[in-house]
Amino acid sequence: MRKAIKNNRYIVVVGCGRLGSHLANQLSHSGNLVVMIDMNETAFNDLSPDFSGFRIDGDATHMAILNEAKLKNADVLIATTHEDNVNLMVAQIAQKIFNVRLVIARVFDPKREEVYAQLGIETICPTTVAVDMFLRVVFNGSMNPKGARL
Amino acid sequence: MKVLIVGGGKTLYFICRNFIAKGYEVVIINRKKDECIQLARQLSAMVICGDGSDAAILKDAGIIGADAVLAITPNDQDNLVICQLASLKFGVTKVLAMANDPDNTEIFEKLGVSAFSTTQIVGSLIEQRASLEQVLNLMSVGEGRVNVTEIILDVDSPVAGKVLKDIDLPENALIAVLIRDNQPIVPRGANNLLAGDRLVLITLPENHGSALKVFTGESQQRGNGFEGKRVS
CATH class of the missing domain: 3.40.50.720 (NAD(P)-binding Rossmann-like Domain)
Known part of the structure; x- marks a missing residue:
């Protein structure tokens, strides 16, 4: 399974918070070319010392910044800022204007998630994911119930 | 509502x-x-x-x-x-x-x-009010396929004093509104044009230059901002 994943993709990550920085570190470590965009320069401190990608200090809702990140060449865009609306706007711009093939946005509000699923934007809602995990544990009594183990 | x-x-x-x-x-x-x-x-x-x-x-x-x-x-x-x-x-x-x-x-x-x-709106208003230019680009509509331009007729204009129906406009060009003494008039063939009139002109990028020439006389192609758009 793991071998099937290409590890030389051009990936733009927006938002260098806990999730964004962690993702960027791992993606960069496994050989992808990663560009990280954040409005706050100090956020880049969360990138690991062996992060070999680029850092862009600016607002990703501005076209100039997305052009600087060469979004039109990107294979993947991941939007993980702490603001749902920024993530949704950047994701839509990436998909509809820059024709990025794979676009994923983190959206905290499950009600918003529905609407953007309609628009064809792939979203991940941490609340929904956590609820699923909790429920699974509650019903099965463990994270790895018998039979579900790989 | x-x-x-x-x-x-x-x-x-x-x-x-x-x-x-x-x-x-x-x-x-x-x-x-x-x-x-x-x-x-x-x-x-x-x-x-x-x-x-x-x-x-x-x-x-x-x-x-x-x-x-x-x-x-x-x-x-x-x-x-x-x-x-x-x-x-x-x-x-x-x-x-x-x-x-x-x-x-x-x-x-x-x-x-x-x-x-x-x-954009305030910017173009300021340009319009403050500019001494004879030709002002108001906006382009229909994703840049239609130009709306304002022209102030000066005394040397070849059309000053003429009746609208005698003016030979290129195809796909229209005088939408004529503003005289702050009074807007939607002109018809029998209306005349005078020096000092402000015209709002609708053109397509292809004939924009030739339409302007009718009103200003000069074969002017000074940077009026539409050159770039015409290519696209």
Whole structure:
């Protein structure tokens, strides 16, 4: 399974918070070319010392910044800022204007998630994911119930 | 008509005051509690305190029966999401977003949301009022396929003193409005043109230059901003 994943993709990550920085570190470590965009320069401190990608200090809702990140060449865009609306706007711009093939946005509000699923934007809602995990544990009594183990 | 407006500041206040005076039912959504209290005191409108890009708040504000939704917050991402929720989730047909960054006007339109930029509008107004140029580009509509241009006729203009029907305009060009002594006139063939008249001209990029020549006489091709557009 793991071998099937290409590890030389051009990936733009927006938002260098806990999730964004962690993702960027791992993606960069496994050989992808990663560009990280954040409005706050100090956020880049969360990138690991062996992060070999680029850092862009600016607002990703501005076209100039997305052009600087060469979004039109990107294979993947991941939007993980702490603001749902920024993530949704950047994701839509990436998909509809820059024709990025794979676009994923983190959206905290499950009600918003529905609407953007309609628009064809792939979203991940941490609340929904956590609820699923909790429920699974509650019903099965463990994270790895018998039979579900790989 | 019921209008739902999300935003704050003086712009929102004056827009609402204007709408209420016209008899519209206005509902305001604003994030700041203090401002909400102020607005509720000053205007006879329903004021909801909360995040306008939250579907539950929109529902509380009665979005389901609204005729139009206007998003004028200072954050473009919020304006986009508010309008998309309004049209996609609640089926409101008339939604309008303010683009704080003028570049976003085009982007919002591409993403299916009608947008306007006050910066662009005010900028072109200032240009129009302050400019001494004889030819002013007002705007291009239809994704740049139609130009709207304002021309001030000077005394040397070859068409000054002529009747409209005697003027040989190229194909696909039209004098939409003639402004004389601040009075707009929608001209017909029998109207004449005088020096000092301001004409609003509709042209297509292909014949823009030749249409201008009819009014100014000179074979002028000075940078009027349309050269770039004609190529595209």
